[in-house]
Amino acid sequence: MLDHLIKGASVVDGTGAPAYTADVGIRDGRIAVIAPHVTEPSRTREDAAGLVLAPGFVDPHTHYDAQLFWDPYATPSLNHGVTTVAAGNCGFTLAPLHPERPGDADYTRRMMSKVEGMSLVALEEGAPWSWHSFGEYLDALEGRIAVNAGFMVGHCALRRYVMGEEAVGGQPDQEQLDAMLRLLHDAMDAGAWGFSTTQSSTHSDGDGQPVASRHARPAELLALSKAVGEHEGTQIEAIVAGCLDQFSDAEIELFAEMSAAAGRPLNWNVLTIDAAVPERVPRQLLASERARKAGGRVVALTMPILTPMNMSLGTFCALNLIPGWGPVLALPVPERIARLRDPGVRAGMLERAASKEAGVFRRLADFGRYVIGDTYSEANRGLTGRVVRDIAAERGQDPFACLVEICANDELRTVLWPMPPDNDPASWALRAQTWQHEDVLLGGSDAGAHLDRMCGAPYTTRFLGDCLRGRKLVGLEQAVRMLTGDPARLFGLRERGRVQEGFHADLVLFDPERIGAGTATLVHDLPGDSPRLDSKALGVRAVWVNGVAAIRDDVVTGAVPGKVLRSGRDTRTVSTR
Secondary structure, three states: OEEEEEEEEEEOOOOOOOOEEEEEEEEOOEEEEEEOOOOOOEEEEEEOOOOEEEEOEEEOOEOOOOHHHHOOOOOOOHHHOEEEEEEOOOOOOOOOOOOOOOHHHHHHHHHHHHHHOOOHHHHHHHOOOOOOOHHHHHHHHOOOOOOEEEEOEEHHHHHHHHHHHHHOOOOOOHHHHHHHHHHHHHHHHHOOOEEEEEEOOOOEOOOOOEOHHHHOOHHHHHHHHHHHOOOOOOEEEEEEHHHHOOOOHHHHHHHHHHHHHHOOEEEEEOOOOOOOOOOHHHHHHHHHHHHHHHOOEEEEEEOOOOOOEOEOOOOOOHHHHOOOOHHHHOOOHHHHHHHHOOHHHHHHHHHHHOOHHHHHHHHHHOHHHEEEOOOOOHHHOOOOOOEHHHHHHHHOOOHHHHHHHHHHHOOOOOOEEEOOOOOOHHHHHHHHHHOOOOOEEEOOOOEOOOOOOEOOOOHHHHHHHHHHHOOOOOOHHHHHHHHOHHHHHHOOEOOOOOOOOOOEOOEEEEOOOOOEEOOOEEEEOOHHHOEEEEOOEEOEEEEEEOOEEEEEOOEEOOOOOOOEOOEOOOEOOOOOO
16 A cells, blocks of 8 residues: 555656656655556545646755754755755864863854854754764754755864864864864764865854864865765865855866865855856866866856845845955944944945955945845835935935945844846856756755845745746756756765655655745744744645655645765765766
8 A cells, every 4th residue: 555646746757858647656755656547545645637746856055954953844945845955064064073172062153153144042052962973963863854964074073173272273283184084984984975174265263263174285185085985975065265256276176186086076155157257157167177187076056046135234244255344344333333434434345345356245246236125213214125226316325325324224233135236138048058067056055054144945946936937948857857866966865866666755746837935034933033034935735755745835744754864875976987
């Protein structure tokens, strides 16, 4: 007897093959049968006529490492059809923690709060912090999550465990490097998917210092990468400063050498595609070309949507990462307002924001394109939803001065929504072209991070809605493959990413006429009443994880059928050699 039977669905199987109508039966967590008419009895069944049945989506870049403890459903990703998440990215993980230094947990929480925009209160109150080894961390999640989750082990945690406070600013001696390698091997033996690291200039810890992995030299990175290749089903994920704009020659060489040393794919986040900067894509993909020649593979992640992001002059956000802006925006609010009202200071900030060193953050410097969000003062009544350029024209001000005055009226609490400058036909045409490259993969949501600033998790449903009813840049079958089969192959996921008999029953049933995502709104549902941006899934009838319904009509069912996916057992090796 089948556990559940889905009748008459339009099956889009994740391979890119044409859709076909079939009944799909589930038994013991697997897809038991696919046929035009299934007659075998089932405990439950549903009519799926007119609906699309696809494999569960695979998000290759998340930061759900902490959130899964207080939100086993990984919302809103699961609502939007994501059944498998890759976490432990960018060199940041919650394990290992040194058993003789309890203060390391506090350091890690403050670092995650700063670098990944996670609520410190939620980190303190929402996770048990009961582990020391990486394996103990994975065990703490086992059996209590609703999504499938795999985790890299972060370079910063390895360095901190072995070197203590010297991890920031110091270099390991041979004994310490050997200890890091043993820790990495132990983590992969326990099921870590591989190794992640960052060299990005934007990544600073809770003390404002460059995070530990930024101090690593190439020899250390290559030694750790080589260790990855000694384990089955492993990968590398890495970030360097050039990910934000264009790689240097040294960064291209480093990525190629790291991947070749491991004999494993290396993925990086995120390739920003903008027709106004036509040289960026070919430059960034040089890393992939160089890696293939060296015996490696470098994969660029890119988002198929423009992720809504809010900004503020009052709290840490992407504006703080513009060169020269951080010191001004870190001042106490009264001093910050005074400095921002100084025309000379503003002119200097605008000059730095438009400089080459600002990289991709140059996109944020067109303040006339900002839309005013929530306001908090009588002086700003009626401005919500208006474009700064129009307000500035009415007041005879330049846009940045106008924006500063609006924010100052709210004591810098004003919510700002920048309109993306690359929402033009030429940029979308360039995206569609770039998506076809063999070393480009859709993803990069950062879900679980930057919770009150951005909402990338709904990229799956938003993209499908755009493909079906919007720009129609790719067909439905190709779009589904890009969200399922492609990332599953990159990570070597065993029996996932396709609607196929014998595969795990990770499935999404959706209405092609409605599939999409609602507007991102601020909700206060984290531990400590902390805020985050959320977005409702539209048109998703149900999401199954390992054969169990975890979502029905955008509501969690309460089931926790997800698995901690461990390297080797749940992933096979994707060799570059």
